[in-house]
Amino acid sequence: MTAYTVAIDDTTAAWRTVDWIVDVVDPLSDSVRLLTVSEFYGEALARSEERLAAAEKRIRTAHGGLAVTHVVTGGPTTDRLVSDAARGDVLVIGGNQVHKFVAAVRGRVAERVVAHAVTPVVVVPEHWERADGPVVVGVDGRSASAALSWAADRAARGRHELALVRAWAVPSAVDAYAAVDLQEDRDLWSKEADLELRAALRAVGAAQPGLHVTGEAVEGQARDVVLRSSRGASLIVVGRRHRTALGGFITGSVGERLMHEGHAPVCIVPEPTHTGGGAESERRPEQLHAEVR
Numbered sequence: 001m002t003a004y005t006v007a008i009d010d011t012t013a014a015w016r017t018v019d020w021i022v023d024v025v026d027p028l029s030d031s032v033r034l035l036t037v038s039e040f041y042g043e044a045l046a047r048s049e050e051r052l053a054a055a056e057k058r059i060r061t062a063h064g065g066l067a068v069t070h071v072v073t074g075g076p077t078t079d080r081l082v083s084d085a086a087r088g089d090v091l092v093i094g095g096n097q098v099h100k101f102v103a104a105v106r107g108r109v110a111e112r113v114v115a116h117a118v119t120p121v122v123v124v125p126e127h128w129e130r131a132d133g134p135v136v137v138g139v140d141g142r143s144a145s146a147a148l149s150w151a152a153d154r155a156a157r158g159r160h161e162l163a164l165v166r167a168w169a170v171p172s173a174v175d176a177y178a179a180v181d182l183q184e185d186r187d188l189w190s191k192e193a194d195l196e197l198r199a200a201l202r203a204v205g206a207a208q209p210g211l212h213v214t215g216e217a218v219e220g221q222a223r224d225v226v227l228r229s230s231r232g233a234s235l236i237v238v239g240r241r242h243r244t245a246l247g248g249f250i251t252g253s254v255g256e257r258l259m260h261e262g263h264a265p266v267c268i269v270p271e272p273t274h275t276g277g278g279a280e281s282e283r284r285p286e287q288l289h290a291e292v293r
Contacts, residue, residue: 001029003088007081008036008055008070010043013094013126018055020124020265021092024158027063034070035084037077048072078112085119090267095123095259110259114240120150120269122235129263133232134161134214136264138222138254139200140239147269148200151237152208154267160234162208164200164215167225168193193217223257230258236266 006021008014021032034055036048052070059068073080085091095110114121135158137151148164155162170186194217201215218225230236238254258266 027066031067134163139166147239167222
């Protein structure tokens with residue numbers, strides 16, 4: 001059972017979110033809440049209501065028994081989306097694929113929402129190309145625990161193959177002699193990636209024994225490797241490291257690259273909040289890192 005919150009505005013990308021929901025929703029157990037945030041000087045309420053009603057009709061036409069509601073709410077768009085998303089399980093938003101530097105400077109809504117949301121956020125690009133390929137998940141010892149679990153669940157629900165991708169690269173160094181030393185340790189970095197990948201494969205196999213899972217360790221920067229591996233994917237899943245849109249931009253966030261250049265929906269899964277309760281879903285990323293080592 002999944003409660004989706006779907007952001008709807010007047011962009012092409014927003015209507016792609018409706019198409020995506022129609023494809024993935026389970027009408028027997030899921031629910032959908034369509035949401036439009038009206039800024040103080042925003043569009044007329046009647047126009048927002050009309051668009052939401054049209055989106056609801058499209059979903060109900062495909063899934064007559066599905067629980068669908070819609071609402072127009074006020075406030076700063078990012079704050080309201082983050083706040084309302086916490087009432088459900090997954091937030092779905094459209095991704096307008098503008099130049100990433102412009103997006104970072106202007107603080108595009110998708111980046112800001114992804115940076116602060118406490119639930120997984122699925123960003124459906126305006127150039128989304130439907131595909132029935134695998135669910136691709138980036139394996140990373142620092143942020144992969146929640147992302148790996150979420151991806152495995154989605155693959156099982158949709159009867160998709162799950163493809164694990166572990167990117168690795170020899171760290172760069174400014175000093176020329178240091179660079180030589182690091183290159184000599186190349187086999188160590190490769191083995192480290194293989195160990196993490198095998199541990200992730202074992203974890204998925206134990207949790208989802210009937211799921212078809214593949215895994216590959218690939219040399220290269222994670223943002224490039226995952227983007228290449230996502231061709232033909234039905235969904236891409238990555239963990240979130242950064243809590244600001246600008247932080248992700250400066251450091252070359254994988255999620256940022258996928259949002260701006262990918263053609264498949266990408267789910268960015270935040271690190272779970274540690275409450276001390278000991279639940280499996282609330283393990284810290286460093287605990288996963290210790291396990292996979």
